[in-house]
Amino acid sequence: MPILSSNKRAPLMIGLIIFCSLATVIVILVFLTSSYFMDKKRKIARLEPRSSIWGQNYPKEYDTWRQSANLNYKSRSLSGSRRDLLADRPAMVILWAGYAFSRDYKAPRSHNYAVFDIRESLRVGSPGVEGQRDLQPATCWVCKSPDAARMIDELGPASFYKASFSSMGPEIVNAIGCADCHNPNDLTLTITRPALREALSRRGIDVNKATPKATRTLVCAQCHVEYYFQGEGKYLTFPWDKGLTVEDMENYYDERQITDWTHAISGAPMLKAQHPDYELFLMGPFGQNDLSCADCHMPLITENGVKYSDHQLESPLKNLSTTCQNCHKKEEASLLKRVQSWEERIRELRGRLEPELVKAHLLTRAAAEKGASPPKLTAVRKLIREAQWRWDFAVASHGASFHAPMETLRILSSGLERANMALKALNDIFQELNLAPPDLPDLAAKAQAQSYIGLNMPVLAVQKRKFLAEAVPEWLAAARANGRI
């Protein structure tokens, strides 16, 4: 029996040896060829701000990303240009009197232009020109470029934020790109901005443990959110500790007695909402159904059987067949009509709130001049703060009328309610003083409104031209010399 069985085993052993050797050879071959291909990929440094370097390894994503320089698509609400929104709505000059937004506020453009647009904005002033000082801290650069992530990493967030805007000019030069959202080793998504990490951590959420799906939205929430600059160090902070609704954030600010500026006409202690795109998105039908920003803004492209994400990051309305129609079988015209009808309703309510707010600011100044009692004025100013915070929160959020139509209408209508309460209180004040409310000035054009609040726009414009012709070329020359671009 033993002999027989060993005879049977001999060919079995030989087969096994041949199989194992073959398998080893195959494994080695696979390893060699794959490392051959891997070697062809260039090694990318962490936080490499130049997207062209990443583009050598990921040409498809890079090519679509480069398309974001192309602004040829215009929808009804998305102009794809630097449309002057203060000229469109001069009421906003009055609403922001005493604050840099009253100088200049333009429609957003694509990621490609963020660095150009902030340099050109009158809101950052013209530091260095004719003795002009910096109006803004370096914190303003955080959402404009992957160079900001690189510098935050190098200096630490606190030192970066408290530096002056102009001191970082020679460093912040590349357009929002790959390093803002990706880890270079495996191209997984990553969070590069400490403010988001810190805000979530205060809410008990560890961003490193977020699911890949949630991260598809969180990468956008690094920048498309409400924020403020905390304290003297201008530390970038998201006011999310109490929650993400308009009231939660208002409570946060009220508790800390935070005021962004004192209104130059009414004297009200104002808050400026930034762009709570992510927060409002969470409250709308899409956020509630766990969609990601990328589902609509980065549709999949299929080319020769290979799928990749469109990195142009623009309006989903440009090509509804790759965005909305991925999930909805409705016709394009009917989908488009839904987007537009929501926008129209929200524009209508906004159009009713703005003039009420303007009136409230102007009448408050008149009431103060006529000797209204300080406690009554304080109460009116508080209502104005609340009403304008709601107005701003709703209108500053890009795309809110589609992302969260119901929530946006709710916020605007509670703003309208408070503006009307302020006007009613002002009416009572004038009655008590036995005076008729004064006639209000005609501020129907941007230039009238800006000169009414004491802005000398021609001087600001000349300084800006000098700044762009003299300071910025120096920044760029330094960046080139240091190999930043």
Ligand code: HEC
């Ligand atoms: C590093 C900050 C940052 C990140 C991250 C970021 N954005 Fe932006 N985004 C901006 C800025 C700044 C602008 C406005 C640029 C301008 O007007 O110059 C903008 C503009 C846009 C626009 C307007 C484009 C247009 O043509 O009008 C869309 C849409 C957009 N972002 C979507 C997204 C989505 C979706 C994500 C996540 C996948 C995202 N963004 C991530 C900062 C960022």
Ligand code: HEC
């Ligand atoms: C604003 C954030 C953002 C920027 C900037 C960005 N990406 Fe992406 N990228 C994403 C998101 C979101 C996805 C989808 C990931 C998913 O589905 O899990 C993605 C996916 C990818 C993928 C996976 C394959 C695919 O196409 O879906 C690659 C590769 C990639 N990006 C490369 C790049 C390169 C190269 C750049 C720079 C030229 C870049 N990305 C810039 C957010 C970004």
Ligand code: HEC
């Ligand atoms: C269900 C689809 C969908 C999802 C999901 C979505 N968006 Fe949008 N978004 C749109 C549409 C539609 C518009 C309006 C575009 C237009 O009017 O051309 C828009 C507009 C915008 C705009 C305004 C662009 C401008 O120049 O005014 C920004 C910025 C934006 N979205 C960012 C985001 C971010 C950030 C997220 C995730 C937090 C997100 N979107 C999720 C569909 C979507």
Ligand code: HEC
């Ligand atoms: C990734 C899938 C997906 C994409 C892409 C998408 N949607 Fe939706 N959409 C949904 C889901 C899920 C709901 C919620 C359905 C529900 O409440 O049962 C929804 C709801 C809606 C609703 C009804 C909202 C309400 O008040 O209940 C409209 C209108 C709509 N989508 C239009 C669009 C348009 C326009 C686009 C393109 C800009 C789009 N959707 C893109 C998945 C998607």
